[in-house]
Amino acid sequence: MTAFGTVFTDEMTISWNDGSGWSTPEFVPSNKLNIHPAAHVLHYSSTCFEGLKAFRHADGSIKIFRMDRNIARFAQSARLLHLPEIDANVTTRMIVDAVAKYADEVPEPPGSMYIRPTHMGTEPAVGKAAAPSVSSVQFVLLSPVGDYFSGGGEVALRVLLDEEGQRCAPHMGMVKSGGNYASALDPIMRAKAEHNAAQVLFCPNGDVQETGAANFILIDGNEVITKALDESFLHGVTRDSILTLARDRGMDVQERELSVEELLERAAKPGCEAALSGTAAVLTSVGTLLHNGKEYQVGDGKPGATTQALRKALNDIQWGLAEDNHGWLTTV
Numbered sequence: 246m247t248a249f250g251t252v253f254t255d256e257m258t259i260s261w262n263d264g265s266g267w268s269t270p271e272f273v274p275s276n277k278l279n280i281h282p283a284a285h286v287l288h289y290s291s292t293c294f295e296g297l298k299a300f301r302h303a304d305g306s307i308k309i310f311r312m313d314r315n316i317a318r319f320a321q322s323a324r325l326l327h328l329p330e331i332d333a334n335v336t337t338r339m340i341v342d343a344v345a346k347y348a349d350e351v352p353e354p355p356g357s358m359y360i361r362p363t364h365m366g367t368e369p370a371v372g373k374a375a376a377p378s379v380s381s382v383q384f385v386l387l388s389p390v391g392d393y394f395s396g397g398g399e400v401a402l403r404v405l406l407d408e409e410g411q412r413c414a415p416h417m418g419m420v421k422s423g424g425n426y427a428s429a430l431d432p433i434m435r436a437k438a439e440h441n442a443a444q445v446l447f448c449p450n451g452d453v454q455e456t457g458a459a460n461f462i463l464i465d466g467n468e469v470i471t472k473a474l475d476e477s478f479l480h481g482v483t484r485d486s487i488l489t490l491a492r493d494r495g496m497d498v499q500e501r502e503l504s505v506e507e508l509l510e511r512a513a514k515p516g517c518e519a520a521l522s523g524t525a526a527v528l529t530s531v532g533t534l535l536h537n538g539k540e541y542q543v544g545d546g547k548p549g550a551t552t553q554a555l556r557k558a559l560n561d562i563q564w565g566l567a568e569d570n571h572g573w574l575t576t577v
């Protein structure tokens with residue numbers, strides 16, 4: 246199978262903003278983008294993106310999951326980067342039109358159509374290191390995908406706890422912006438090379454935060470514990486969905502500070518589970534935590550039953566196998 250996010254539909258939708266508003270969205274070939282080499286984004290990283298999915302239901306209909314949330318976050322990212330304001334109507338239309346045109350290419354579950362709206366500063370001005378781009382472009386790429394982690398969530402990940410570094414500058418945490426991934430890359434590559442870890446769980450000053458591209462959730466019996474929202478990390482739509490489904494099941498959801506100390510203490514208990522949440526990963530079990538040269542198994546080190554059940558509850562809604570009680574699906 247091809248790697249996640251490397252196959253694209255022939256076309257994408259695109260809209261340009263010259264500083265006075267968005268052009269009417271159009272379809273263009275998805276394999277080229279004409280911007281000036283001095284474009285603001287190429288020098289000063291004025292870029293943000295989203296990741297959401299469309300699913301094929303058994304009746305042949307195509308549904309997009311929580312598009313309103315992703316567009317709201319896209320707009321928030323643009324504001325924090327001082328890019329031209331996103332018009333939710335324009336972006337909605339770009340997403341829906343693209344998915345509708347390529348509906349035949351939306352895979353059957355467990356596959357889906359991964360949707361990647363992207364927005365970047367295009368003003369040709371290398372003198373604007375400390376000033377925003379006046380103009381920008383947004384486009385919506387589509388990529389048919391299978392399961393992100395092969396094994397469909399049956400393998401538990403090895404995760405390194407990092408108390409010294411941080412994923413990105415704290416005031417950039419809520420922005421889904423390219424520079425944040427560049428900032429996290431070196432610690433992740435070192436964790437892979439030196440510890441055979443799949444991911445780094447950033448825990449600045451002992452505060453358990455998130456990994457490079459997913460939120461962290463601890464499940465201890467009936468308790469679900471995850472960091473409360475603040476501006477230092479990315480507010481995942483999957484995180485919010487899983488917490489909602491956990492509350493629906495009567496679980497005790499706690500959004501609060503979680504220290505490395507408490508995490509390691511709880512992880513050792515039988516039945517404790519940990520997971521990473523994100524659109525690509527859905528909900529993927531963490532089996533081993535690496536900290537200061539020691540390895541800590543989470544519960545029995547295998548994917549936990551509650552993690553699997555919550556993942557299934559989410560997938561069932563996405564795939565049309567359970568009632569969409571929260572109104573999370575948009576029909577294309």
Ligand SMILES: *Cc1c(COP(=O)(O)O)cnc(C)c1O
Nearest residue numbers: 458459460479481482483523524
């Ligand atoms: C995208 C992302 C997430 C997960 O967000 P979802 O909306 O659930 O896909 C979490 N953390 C980071 C850093 C991310 O980039």
